[in-house]
Amino acid sequence: MSERHSFLSATLGELNRRKVLRTMxxxxxxxxxxxxxxxxxxxxxxxxxxxxxxxxxxxxxGFPMVFLLAWFFDVGPEGIRRTSTAGLLSRAQxxxxxxxxxxxxxxxxxxxxxxxxxxxxxxxPVAAQEPxxxxxxxxxxxAVLPFADLSxxxxxxxxxxxxxxxxxxxxxxxxxxxxxxxxxxxxxxxSNEDIREIGRLLGVRTILEGSIRTSGDRMRLTAQLINVQDxxxxxxxxxxxxxxxxxxxxxxxxxxxxxxxxxxxxxLDIRSQTRSDSLAASQAYRTGRLHWxxxxxxxxxxxxxxxxxxxxxxxxxxPAYAAMADTWLLLGQYGDISxxxxxxxxxxxxxxxxxxxxxxxxxxxxxxxxxxxxxxxDAAESALRHAKGLNEDYIPAQLWxxxxxxxxxxxxxxxxxxxxxxxxxPLNELLLVNYTGNLSTRGQWQRGRDLMSELLALRPDSTxxxxxxxxxxxxxxxxxxxxxxxDRAYQLQPYNPEDIASMARTWILLGDIAAAExxxxxxxxxxxxxxxxxxxxxMLLVVSKRFEKAERLVKDFRAExxxxxxEYMGRHFSFRLGLLAMIRRDYAAARDFLNAAMSREExxxxxxxxxxxxxxxxxxxxxxxxxxxxxxxxxxxxxxxRRARLQGVDDPGIYYSEGVVLALRGxxxxxxxxxxxxxxxxxxxxxxxxxDGRLDPLRGSPEFTLLxxxxxxxxxxxxxxxxxLALSTF
Numbered sequence: 172m173s174e175r176h177s178f179l180s181a182t183l184g185e186l187n188r189r190k191v192l193r194t195m196x197x198x199x200x201x202x203x204x205x206x207x208x209x210x211x212x213x214x215x216x217x218x219x220x221x222x223x224x225x226x227x228x229x230x231x232x233g234f235p236m237v238f239l240l241a242w243f244f245d246v247g248p249e250g251i252r253r254t255s256t257a258g259l260l261s262r263a264q265x266x267x268x269x270x271x272x273x274x275x276x277x278x279x280x281x282x283x284x285x286x287x288x289x290x291x292x293x294x295x296p297v298a299a300q301e302p303x304x305x306x307x308x309x310x311x312x313x314a315v316l317p318f319a320d321l322s323x324x325x326x327x328x329x330x331x332x333x334x335x336x337x338x339x340x341x342x343x344x345x346x347x348x349x350x351x352x353x354x355x356x357x358x359x360x361x362s363n364e365d366i367r368e369i370g371r372l373l374g375v376r377t378i379l380e381g382s383i384r385t386s387g388d389r390m391r392l393t394a395q396l397i398n399v400q401d402x403x404x405x406x407x408x409x410x411x412x413x414x415x416x417x418x419x420x421x422x423x424x425x426x427x428x429x430x431x432x433x434x435x436x437x438x439l440d441i442r443s444q445t446r447s448d449s450l451a452a453s454q455a456y457r458t459g460r461l462h463w464x465x466x467x468x469x470x471x472x473x474x475x476x477x478x479x480x481x482x483x484x485x486x487x488x489x490p491a492y493a494a495m496a497d498t499w500l501l502l503g504q505y506g507d508i509s510x511x512x513x514x515x516x517x518x519x520x521x522x523x524x525x526x527x528x529x530x531x532x533x534x535x536x537x538x539x540x541x542x543x544x545x546x547x548x549d550a551a552e553s554a555l556r557h558a559k560g561l562n563e564d565y566i567p568a569q570l571w572x573x574x575x576x577x578x579x580x581x582x583x584x585x586x587x588x589x590x591x592x593x594x595x596x597p598l599n600e601l602l603l604v605n606y607t608g609n610l611s612t613r614g615q616w617q618r619g620r621d622l623m624s625e626l627l628a629l630r631p632d633s634t635x636x637x638x639x640x641x642x643x644x645x646x647x648x649x650x651x652x653x654x655x656x657x658d659r660a661y662q663l664q665p666y667n668p669e670d671i672a673s674m675a676r677t678w679i680l681l682g683d684i685a686a687a688e689x690x691x692x693x694x695x696x697x698x699x700x701x702x703x704x705x706x707x708x709x710m711l712l713v714v715s716k717r718f719e720k721a722e723r724l725v726k727d728f729r730a731e732x733x734x735x736x737x738e739y740m741g742r743h744f745s746f747r748l749g750l751l752a753m754i755r756r757d758y759a760a761a762r763d764f765l766n767a768a769m770s771r772e773e774x775x776x777x778x779x780x781x782x783x784x785x786x787x788x789x790x791x792x793x794x795x796x797x798x799x800x801x802x803x804x805x806x807x808x809x810x811x812x813r814r815a816r817l818q819g820v821d822d823p824g825i826y827y828s829e830g831v832v833l834a835l836r837g838x839x840x841x842x843x844x845x846x847x848x849x850x851x852x853x854x855x856x857x858x859x860x861x862x863d864g865r866l867d868p869l870r871g872s873p874e875f876t877l878l879x880x881x882x883x884x885x886x887x888x889x890x891x892x893x894x895x896l897a898l899s900t901f
Contacts, residue, residue: 194241314351352596370399452484493533496520507698532562546739604639614821648853650889758794
């Protein structure tokens with residue numbers, strides 16, 4: 172009889188006869204109840220975290236045991252007895268069933284073993300599992316923490332800082348010693364962090380800390396050199412002195428400590444470095460640099476004053492002239508001064524610095540920044556590399572060199588320069604935001620976000636970090652988070668032009684033109700010469716389709732330069748006017764403007780603006796009856812994109828550019844696919860999709876319509892969530 176049944180029907184019938192299914196169901200219910208009780212009991216009873224995993228594994232492995240017991244035995248009024256073997260399955264079918272069950276059990280056991288093999292093995296400490304940062308730190312590396320003021324009145328902080336800074340300055344002159352920059356080490360003033368964690372964050376093997384205590388006319392200074400890896404002291408010394416001439420005390424004690432430190436390392440010697448003979452000049456210069464790094468108009472103006480003070484103490488102090496120069500250049504970006512005026516002031520200072528010291532790293536770095544500002548990229552790179560060669564510890568030279576390389580699209584090189592600089596100054600905000608931008612451009616935004624979040628946890632009020640992180644969150648499609656960060660920065664510094672412009676650009680992207688315009692109008696009234704505010708306002712005019720006013724604004728920008736418009740700025744103005752002409756469908760005017768905007772030589776690497784100029788120019792030439800030139804320009808754009816891919820570019824912008832090129836080539840399916848990929852990576856600029864004439868071949872496509880609807884829905888949803896957040900704060 173058994174042979175007349177199919178294997179499946181016979182198996183089901185036999186499982187039912189032997190009550191296997193009923194028993195397995197009851198077991199499953201019991202396991203479920205047990206797991207619910209376990210989940211509720213783990214925390215209150217302080218049970219070990221691994222216990223639920225063990226229970227689940229035992230319960231799962233219990234299923235085949237229950238299956239076998241139910242198959243062979245039956246529980247009835249007479250007790251437990253063996254189930255009759257006469258059933259629906261033949262001997263061969265029974266063998267097949269148990270073979271299948273055995274293979275399944277072995278596979279399940281193997282899978283569990285592979286996944287949980289190390290669950291109960293003795294675990295090494297975290298430090299042993301993952302090499303800590305200090306293990307990979309340079310062998311001869313040190314950070315100098317700000318000395319503590321332990322005087323009874325607590326009024327000697329200026330003396331403690333002076334000694335710390337002078338020690339750091341002297342150590343920076345030691346060949347072969349890697350010294351963490353002041354901007355990083357002084358971030359741990361009054362910190363309760365463990366010294367080993369500080370060392371890990373700073374990437375050094377040793378840390379110098381100390382204190383100053385005064386009593387009457389006497390001072391005691393204590394210094395300790397600590398091994399980061401184990402937290403033990405390498406040496407500790409104290410110095411007693413009379414409080415007669417504080418500046419002499421700083422110089423003398425710092426020299427003694429620096430000499431003792433050099434003796435603690437192997438193969439080090441002090442190199443010559445240009446310093447002022449006036450300790451007061453050096454101190455004013457270093458304090459000025461502290462303000463200089465903060466990048467607000469007020470802080471930069473304070474830096475100018477301190478550099479001027481340094482020159483009053485020492486009129487031949489070349490680094491102070493160079494610092495005046497690069498501060499003026501930065502004020503042209505962050506402050507309320509035109510770039511023309513800033514550049515002229517800076518040039519005088521650069522020439523004076525080089526006259527006093529032809530081998531000044533600071534002067535060559537300022538020269539590189541000035542050349543970068545006027546678009547002379549080769550000269551800028553040359554000057555900055557020379558500055559870096561003169562002084563590897565001068566971080567601004569490396570920061571600006573990385574900026575030049577990034578603008579040239581040489582992202583792997585840029586990354587290397589930034590990584591080298593971050594070894595010396597690991598907590599430098601500007602280095603990190605540039606490095607994060609590099610990662611984002613190469614499709615590694617999550618890694619960059621993690622790095623930014625770690626530093627933001629240390630400096631939660633840093634508007635530099637907040638502003639830049641907001642920009643990249645928005646660029647990668649995280650609209651609400653981007654708004655939160657921009658708003659946080661704006662609330663901290665509501666009068667800072669950079670934070671106003673950042674907040675306004677966020678509102679423009681989200682579609683709230685009124686909120687953006689109110690911010691920009693008020694901001695420009697307070698800082699009429701700030702370029703960031705003007706650029707954001709020009710963007711607002713384009714988005715709101717006030718094209719005539721946008722054109723007048725570009726012409727006003729140009730008029731500020733008079734007759735001496737630098738070539739790069741002339742190209743920039745022509746690009747803006749060409750774009751406006753394309754939007755208005757004035758193709759002849761657009762062609763002429765865009766031809767003037769094109770570089771004499773094809774861009775050597777990735778530039779989104781350069782691709783836009785070429786593709787707009789291609790369309791303008793096609794529309795005015797010059798298909799041959801249109802194809803040539805399109806081919807140039809394609810070459811730039813190919814080179815960018817070789818440099819690792821993988822952000823939303825390059826997918827959008829590829830989509831534009833394919834649309835102009837007539838490949839509608841390919842173009843739509845690239846635009847979809849841009850959307851998936853974060854592209855949310857609905858206004859661009861609306862006015863970009865290069866996408867006209869796609870506008871009748873249902874897929875393009877759907878894409879625009881998705882972008883619009885995302886923006887609307889984000890704006891609604893932001894409105895709700897704003898209301899909840901009142």
